[in-house]
Amino acid sequence: MWHELTSDQQLLRDTTARFLADRVPLDRQRKNKDSATGFEPDYWTSGAELGWIMPLVSEENGGLSVSGRGIVDLSLIAYEFGRHSAPGPLADCNVVASALSDSGDEGHAAALEEIMTGSAIAACCLGAAPWQEPGESTISIARDGDDLVIQGSIKPVESAAQAGYFLVTGRSEGGVTQALVPASTAGITVKNLKAIDVSRKFGAVSFDNVRVPASVLVGQFGGAADAVAMQVRRAAVILSAESVGAMESAFAMTVDWAFDRYTFGRALASYQALKHRFADLKSWLEASHAVCDSAADALADGLPRAAETVCAAKSYIGEQGVELAQDCVQIHGGIGVTYEHDLHFFLRRVTLNRLLYGTPGDHRRWLAQMQIEKELAA
Amino acid sequence: MSTEIEPVEEFRLRAREWIKSNLGPTQPFDRTQHCKDDEEELVAVARDRALQRKIFDGGFAGICMPKEYGGLGLTPEHNRAFNEELAGHEYPSRFAVPTFNPCASTILEFCTAEQKAAHLRAILKGEEVWVQLLSEPGGGSDVAGITTSAVRDGDHWVLNGSKVWTSRAWWADWGLILARTNWDVPKHAGMTVFLVPLRAPGVEIQRIIRLNGESEACQEFFTDVRIPDSDRVGEIDAGWTIGTRWMFHERMGHNSPYVTYPSGMTLSAAQEDSPVAIARKSGKIDDPAARELIGEHRELGIVTRALQGRIAEAATKANKDMSAVDRLFRGVASVRRSTIAFDLAGAGASVWDEEEEAATDAIGMNFLMRQISCIGGGTTEISRNVVAERILGMPREASGDKGVAFRDVPKGPSRSQG
Known part of the structure; x- marks a missing residue:
């Protein structure tokens, strides 16, 4: 994260870093691996007080971006989440808050308030993703008189069991629809899933003929495709920034290891075979920083290149984040695969982030589609 | 004569007018510098020489070169303005790199007034195309490990050895060469730079055919080539000081203020499909x-x-x-x-x-x-x-040549028998 930070941004980032180091140190996360939620409710509300869920919300709706470029502020928070391998549905809550704020619908004001203060957790049920063909959608939303009927299922959904609201994205006749549904609505079932992360929890959410009033709509019925694409881009930047933070931590501890660990009477750092590996890792890390910053900038400033740059960031960091973390494990040797060592927290983080909101393959196909359309137009 | 420098915008307008009435549109080989055969290449070379002469006669050659050597003595901003006006027009692409940079840049920085007078004006008039004779067959990444030698013989030096990867040397005129003049000191301390005419007796130039069939790069062989001491650049054995600046200029490439080429021109080896x-x-x-x-x-x-x-x-x-x-x-x-x-x-x-x-x-x-x-x-x-x-601050690789007289640096295999 090499943005020229304003002093307010610096403060936001440092405050978040101190808070995370204090509240969710890795030793505590290591011990809490069997906790059902992964974090305490007051961890989330205290974090929300630091402004974690405000940057993408407009001022009229009570939001606040310290720099006026919300997604950039958020990428700084996410970077610290990654560096500390911190728990909490940062991407989902921000995406839902931004969707409600963008919709301008008064009816969602109370829910938005709860989400921004952290008293309610919101989760995204992305049943129709931008890179999917219509036939690949797993959730449908139909009209029935004044009601909507939601049918289908989706996994994984972060913090599904704790969520107070689901932002459901489903396929409708003629397009994509979004609805904000309270988790307690009849017909919704949440099943806890096992996940490779220690502190982040996931569930599978199914909608069995869930009947809700049309007032739950977020945006127009059948007209949410552009809004969904924007939400996915925001989530992709947040998750990418998180992964860059995790890569930074994994790399830094591996560089330290190379200087401290002696073998055959020499530091690991003196072997050219390993020096060259480190140079490659450094180039991946710098490239990840660069493309993540570039994506956040483009999205914040509404540049035409934003769509492509975000896809490139999500796929590159998704792929190379995992490769970097695995190479750090390799350079550590046996100690790198123990539960006692810190390295696995970062490996888990980048591995899950690779999957969420589109794999490298998904984003590459999306990117290819944009490229094909661009060349057709030319 | 006025010593005032012409304002950039006035210069730009004057350049625009001259370019429009004297230079045609960009040619395909300006961009790729690839010709289908040698015959076409030589036609392109002759055309570039004529174009360079035209620019010289028009009063726009060597924008940042001093007036006493035929240049205009103006600033990099003037050169940038000219390059911007040149966009979309033909230009002598074969003079840009390496003739103007790094060769002319290095000549300007290190040569004597006599040497500059002899060559810079000729370069600006399109009469001399230069190449840099740096890499060697045994060198690769170790640039300072060169073994081409120059031995003093009265008023002359006698050059022996070989240089390689020289782009388009087969039709070039002169070369800037780094040679070893002292084998009894560590490698960086025993080199000297010379100016060498590529058509001198004892110079043999071979084309290197790359695996894709293209053959712009050359290898030069020097056998008892006699160079007058007046073509030595800088002090004897001080060549590495010049060499590091020379390589600095080289890294500047087309961005050097001494290079004239149309702004926005991307130089690519081949037009690739998406x-x-x-x-x-x-x-x-x-x-x-x-x-x-x-x-x-x-x-x-x-x-x-x-x-x-x-x-x-x-x-x-x-x-x-x-x-x-x-x-x-x-x-x-x-x-x-x-x-x-x-x-x-x-x-x-x-x-x-x-x-x-x-x-x-x-x-x-x-x-x-x-x-x-x-x-x-x-x-x-x-x-x-x-x-x-x-x-990352990791330990440096061991080297076999630090502080050792170059004569004693291992240069070939010594494999232990298993």
Whole structure:
């Protein structure tokens, strides 16, 4: 994260870093691996007080971006989440808050308030993703008189069991629809899933003929495709920034290891075979920083290149984040695969982030589609 | 005579008018510098010489070169303005690099007034094309490990050895050469720079045919070539001081203020099809696996550019060695991109029917040549050393030549018998 930070941004980032180091140190996360939620409710509300869920919300709706470029502020928070391998549905809550704020619908004001203060957790049920063909959608939303009927299922959904609201994205006749549904609505079932992360929890959410009033709509019925694409881009930047933070931590501890660990009477750092590996890792890390910053900038400033740059960031960091973390494990040797060592927290983080909101393959196909359309137009 | 410098905008207007009435549109070989055969190449060379002469006679050659050597004595801003006005017009592309830079830049910085008078005006008039004679067959990345020797003989020096990877030396006129003049001191302390005419007795130039059939690079062999001491540059044995500046100029490439070339011109070896066009041609455009490759190709382009921007910013405020990260990434990403293009093209990139139009053989050749992006301009192995040692602070590689008289530095194999 090499943005020229304003002093307010610096403060936001440092405050978040101190808070995370204090509240969710890795030793505590290591011990809490069997906790059902992964974090305490007051961890989330205290974090929300630091402004974690405000940057993408407009001022009229009570939001606040310290720099006026919300997604950039958020990428700084996410970077610290990654560096500390911190728990909490940062991407989902921000995406839902931004969707409600963008919709301008008064009816969602109370829910938005709860989400921004952290008293309610919101989760995204992305049943129709931008890179999917219509036939690949797993959730449908139909009209029935004044009601909507939601049918289908989706996994994984972060913090599904704790969520107070689901932002459901489903396929409708003629397009994509979004609805904000309270988790307690009849017909919704949440099943806890096992996940490779220690502190982040996931569930599978199914909608069995869930009947809700049309007032739950977020945006127009059948007209949410552009809004969904924007939400996915925001989530992709947040998750990418998180992964860059995790890569930074994994790399830094591996560089330290190379200087401290002696073998055959020499530091690991003196072997050219390993020096060259480190140079490659450094180039991946710098490239990840660069493309993540570039994506956040483009999205914040509404540049035409934003769509492509975000896809490139999500796929590159998704792929190379995992490769970097695995190479750090390799350079550590046996100690790198123990539960006692810190390295696995970062490996888990980048591995899950690779999957969420589109794999490298998904984003590459999306990117290819944009490229094909661009060349057709030319 | 007035000593006042002409304002840039006035100069720009004057240049615009002159360019419009004297220079035609850009030619295809201005961009690629590739000709279909030697005959066409020689025609292009003659045309470049004439164009350079035209610019000289028009009063626009050597914008940043001093007036006493035929230049205009103006500023880099004037040169930039001229380059901007030159956009879209023909220009003497073969004079840009290496003649004007690094050769003329280095001559200007280190040569005596007599040497400058003898060569800079000739260069500006299109009469002398220069090359740099630096790399050696036994050298590679170890530039200072050269073994081409110059031995003093009265008023002359006698040159023996070989230089390699010299672009287009077969039709060039002069070379700037780094030679070893003292073997009894460590390697950096025993080199001297000379000016050498490429048509002197004892100079033999051979073309190097690359695996894709292209043969612009040359190897030169020097056998008892006699160079007058008046063509020595700088002090005896002080060549490395000049060499480091020479290589600095070389890294500036087309961005040097001494180079005139149209702004916005991207120099590429070949006009490449886009991955989308390649996949269309091979019928793979709707294959999801091909789509992923197209996306990855685009992704790497975007990441490369983002990294370049970040490093350029860092160069001014952080570690200047960060450019090695950029070089490493670009090399590796470019290798991957040529592999993707090759995969998308399918069999047509490896075997093709000569009768069919729009052959895809260029993709196959690009693939065979793909490692050049990790070799040319300093290998990625050297940049990995720079990243590990200068950025991450890891211990330096052991060297067999530090503080040792160059005569005693091991230069060949000594393998222990197993």
